[in-house]
Amino acid sequence: MPEIIIVGGGITGAAAADALARERHAVTLIEKHGIAAMASGRTLGGIRQSGRDAAELPLARAAIAMWAGLIDTLEVDVEYRRSGNLRLARTPAEVEVIRALVESQRAQGLDLYFLPDNTAVREIAPAMSPNVLAASFCPSDGHANPIKATRAFADSARRHGATIREGVVVTAIRVARDRVVGVDTTAGFIPVERVIVAAGVDTPGLLAPLGIELPLSTKVVSVVQSEPLRACLDQVFGVANADCAGRQELDGRLRFTNGLRDRSVDPARWTGDSLAPSANIISDLVTLVAHVLPIAGDARVSRTWSGFIDLTPDALPVIDVPESVAGLVVAAGFSGHGFCLGPVSGLLCADLALARPPRHDLAAFRLARFEERPIAPTALTLHG
Numbered sequence: 001m002p003e004i005i006i007v008g009g010g011i012t013g014a015a016a017a018d019a020l021a022r023e024r025h026a027v028t029l030i031e032k033h034g035i036a037a038m039a040s041g042r043t044l045g046g047i048r049q050s051g052r053d054a055a056e057l058p059l060a061r062a063a064i065a066m067w068a069g070l071i072d073t074l075e076v077d078v079e080y081r082r083s084g085n086l087r088l089a090r091t092p093a094e095v096e097v098i099r100a101l102v103e104s105q106r107a108q109g110l111d112l113y114f115l116p117d118n119t120a121v122r123e124i125a126p127a128m129s130p131n132v133l134a135a136s137f138c139p140s141d142g143h144a145n146p147i148k149a150t151r152a153f154a155d156s157a158r159r160h161g162a163t164i165r166e167g168v169v170v171t172a173i174r175v176a177r178d179r180v181v182g183v184d185t186t187a188g189f190i191p192v193e194r195v196i197v198a199a200g201v202d203t204p205g206l207l208a209p210l211g212i213e214l215p216l217s218t219k220v221v222s223v224v225q226s227e228p229l230r231a232c233l234d235q236v237f238g239v240a241n242a243d244c245a246g247r248q249e250l251d252g253r254l255r256f257t258n259g260l261r262d263r264s265v266d267p268a269r270w271t272g273d274s275l276a277p278s279a280n281i282i283s284d285l286v287t288l289v290a291h292v293l294p295i296a297g298d299a300r301v302s303r304t305w306s307g308f309i310d311l312t313p314d315a316l317p318v319i320d321v322p323e324s325v326a327g328l329v330v331a332a333g334f335s336g337h338g339f340c341l342g343p344v345s346g347l348l349c350a351d352l353a354l355a356r357p358p359r360h361d362l363a364a365f366r367l368a369r370f371e372e373r374p375i376a377p378t379a380l381t382l383h384g
């Protein structure tokens with residue numbers, strides 16, 4: 001019988017499985033599709049501190065320190081490169097947005113610099129267009145290969161004794177006398193006293209029958225990947241209003257994504273196939289990106305796909321132990337920037353599942369915050 005079950009084989013669940021297995025706990029990860037099938041395999045793969053809410057900054061910093069060592073701890077080159085992040089301004093109004101961002105984040109101790117004109121931007125990223133008027137630059141941000149990284153955590157967990165079950169759906173979490181007693185799955189009931197729910201956009205559906213409300217809206221963003229090009233861009237780039245972001249992968253492919261569209265979707269009604277973006281979406285996205293990175297307009301498109309964003313009202317995740325059900329840990333709602341945090345989110349899930357003090361302050365990530373005070377919806381900062 002497992003000691004702990006993890007629902008979800010994205011980077012959060014896979015990193016949690018690895019952390020727990022390394023401590024010799026009997027952990028089983030259950031993933032309904034395959035490891036990295038959802039957001040963690042569809043992401044841009046940006047790893048950044050810049051542009052983050054102050055509450056998330058300590059986690060992002062700790063994550064960045066870990067990313068550099070994953071090649072050794074996971075024994076896989078996850079293609080992590082600490083090559084910087086640029087957030088671009090395309091209009092005078094956006095220049096002021098970027099200037100203010102740099103000031104506020106420098107005050108929080110981040111190594112973020114203001115590049116005041118196109119010359120300064122192109123000294124760092126020569127492929128950028130003359131349309132870019134200014135940018136922020138965070139040299140300690142970077143990017144990695146999402147599928148390699150997520151699978152590397154799962155493989156490492158397996159090597160350390162975890163059981164990974166793919167193609168199995170957790171259909172319900174069973175509770176008796178306010179304690180977790182097991183999970184129902186498409187492969188039968190599994191008794192267990194501790195469950196970590198890291199199921200991305202499907203998390204609210206698993207919690208609702210337990211009387212726990214997680215206010216997530218599910219948004220769709222789309223991604224274009226080009227054929228390999230000559231090396232032309234080291235940094236991840238985003239833009240002031242977060243309507244697009246991109247990077248060049250190590251094999252030369254450009255990978256770029258659009259921002260949020262307003263409409264929320266019901267994740268239960270979407271399948272892998274129906275997540276294919278329309279020609280109009282692709283064309284609009286290429287136009288947006290080519291405005292700042294002209295080479296993107298001439299690149300041959302190799303693949304396109306979409307992914308879900310699990311957006312909370314304040315665009316911060318929930319990493320918490322709900323009070324009403326003992327034995328339950330929730331880690332979801334990463335709101336478009338949870339790939340970077342994955343290594344740390346996994347450790348935090350392990351701390352909470354083992355009922356020891358979490359290694360970071362999780363006050364900002366409590367589930368109860370949504371009930372305690374009205375939260376004004378926050379704009380998503382999806383930019384790598």
Ligand SMILES: Cc1cc2nc3c(=O)[nH]c(=O)nc-3n(C[C@H](O)[C@H](O)[C@H](O)COP(=O)(O)OP(=O)(O)OC[C@H]3O[C@@H](n4cnc5c(N)ncnc54)[C@H](O)[C@@H]3O)c2cc1C
Nearest residue numbers: 008010011012032040043046170200307337338339340384
């Ligand atoms: C296009 C795009 C670009 C992004 N860009 C960035 C970026 O540049 N930087 C960044 O940091 N973040 C980015 N993000 C966000 C980031 O990818 C996510 O925050 C992160 O991957 C979330 O990981 P997760 O493990 O919490 O969730 P997921 O990766 O969604 O994993 C949840 C898993 O749970 C499984 N599951 C769900 N329900 C069940 C069930 N009942 N039983 C069993 N399994 C179940 C799902 O199949 C899924 O595999 C982006 C996301 C997208 C879509």
